Amino acid sequence: MPAATLDAFLNSYLGPPDELRSAVVATIRQLTQAATKIRNTINQGVLGAAFAGTRSANADGDIQKDLDIFADDIFLDAMRHAPVALYASEELELPVLLDRQAPLAIAIDPLDGSSNIDTNVSIGTIFSLLPATGAPDGNPAASFLQAGVNLLGAGFFIYGPQLALVLSLGSGTHVFVLSTRLGTFVQAYESRIIPARTQEFAINAANYRHWDEAVRLYIDDCLEGTEGPRGKDFNMRWIASLVADCYRILMRGGVFLYPGDQRKGYRQGRLRLVYEANPIAYLVEQAAGAATDTITRILEIEPESLHQRVPVVFGSAREVARITRYHTEPSAIGERAPLFSRRGLFRA
Numbered sequence: 001m002p003a004a005t006l007d008a009f010l011n012s013y014l015g016p017p018d019e020l021r022s023a024v025v026a027t028i029r030q031l032t033q034a035a036t037k038i039r040n041t042i043n044q045g046v047l048g049a050a051f052a053g054t055r056s057a058n059a060d061g062d063i064q065k066d067l068d069i070f071a072d073d074i075f076l077d078a079m080r081h082a083p084v085a086l087y088a089s090e091e092l093e094l095p096v097l098l099d100r101q102a103p104l105a106i107a108i109d110p111l112d113g114s115s116n117i118d119t120n121v122s123i124g125t126i127f128s129l130l131p132a133t134g135a136p137d138g139n140p141a142a143s144f145l146q147a148g149v150n151l152l153g154a155g156f157f158i159y160g161p162q163l164a165l166v167l168s169l170g171s172g173t174h175v176f177v178l179s180t181r182l183g184t185f186v187q188a189y190e191s192r193i194i195p196a197r198t199q200e201f202a203i204n205a206a207n208y209r210h211w212d213e214a215v216r217l218y219i220d221d222c223l224e225g226t227e228g229p230r231g232k233d234f235n236m237r238w239i240a241s242l243v244a245d246c247y248r249i250l251m252r253g254g255v256f257l258y259p260g261d262q263r264k265g266y267r268q269g270r271l272r273l274v275y276e277a278n279p280i281a282y283l284v285e286q287a288a289g290a291a292t293d294t295i296t297r298i299l300e301i302e303p304e305s306l307h308q309r310v311p312v313v314f315g316s317a318r319e320v321a322r323i324t325r326y327h328t329e330p331s332a333i334g335e336r337a338p339l340f341s342r343r344g345l346f347r348a
């Protein structure tokens, strides 16, 4: 039986007194307030005029939009009122030291799906919570260079038709929706289970010619549908907001790919390990799905730098495992008989 509200859920998570747990809960409460502020700003209908404008490039060379900066400011400010030692953001080159004594480190993508701001498509905020580690005077990035298996919790807000929070504190992946009538987040689902099998994939197919052979073969096989080696038809979706693609997969299954490709700067794909791939992988695994960099489990990768990119595949567990086999043992893929090794549909 789902707890009725986010508050009830957080209270039940608290259990016996424990510094880390109560820090996690206090931080999530601050995050929900900040996300509600962002949602209210978005709802004022001024996005096109005031927020879709661009500024300079961020630490990683991406063009920042005004809403990226606005969201970053709001979340950074919120974290000053939370038991957070360090704040690392997509929009800032270096982590910000907030309170040396505090037990947590937060990594955040304050505004995910920036290219969708002026098109009124869902966007979001992705976060992960880690134990603050290392000597207080040491490298402030050290806390963020822990593998994702060390996460204490992760989640994302999605600013869509509903303001939803998808959250895991290590025991299932739960969905809360802001009830404007009750003025609080209400639990919509106790814990999501991503079906292991799927007939739906998400990828930016415009990059087909830049992909490695394994990715092309996988997509070719899906596209051949009932006439190809998979023997079933596939549907395709690509929202270009990671939060929205992930939300759909949590609701009905599917597989998402943002592989590395041959474009300049895209050898490791587009998404960032610490504040995009890790939290999404954590949520997906907690919902019985899987997440890899095509071969290795995302949560086991030791980050080497805060803004590093990583190829990402996540979603329905059997499909994710199949994509790994296309990379590691393509000849052993049972269905890939010689008949099917012809040129793909998209190929010249």
Ligand SMILES: O=P(O)(O)OC[C@H]1O[C@](O)(COP(=O)(O)O)[C@@H](O)[C@@H]1O
Pocket: 062, 090, 109, 111, 112, 113, 114, 115, 204, 240, 241, 242, 243, 270, 271
């Ligand atoms: O425009 P592309 O290459 O399809 O990339 C879309 C991907 O880039 C992202 O927008 C990257 O995130 P940011 O908007 O936070 O930079 C993801 O949300 C999305 O999955």
Ligand SMILES: [Mg+2]
Pocket: 109, 111, 112, 113, 242, 276
């Ligand atoms: Mg993002």
Ligand SMILES: [Mg+2]
Pocket: 068, 090, 109, 110, 111, 112, 113, 114
């Ligand atoms: Mg972003």
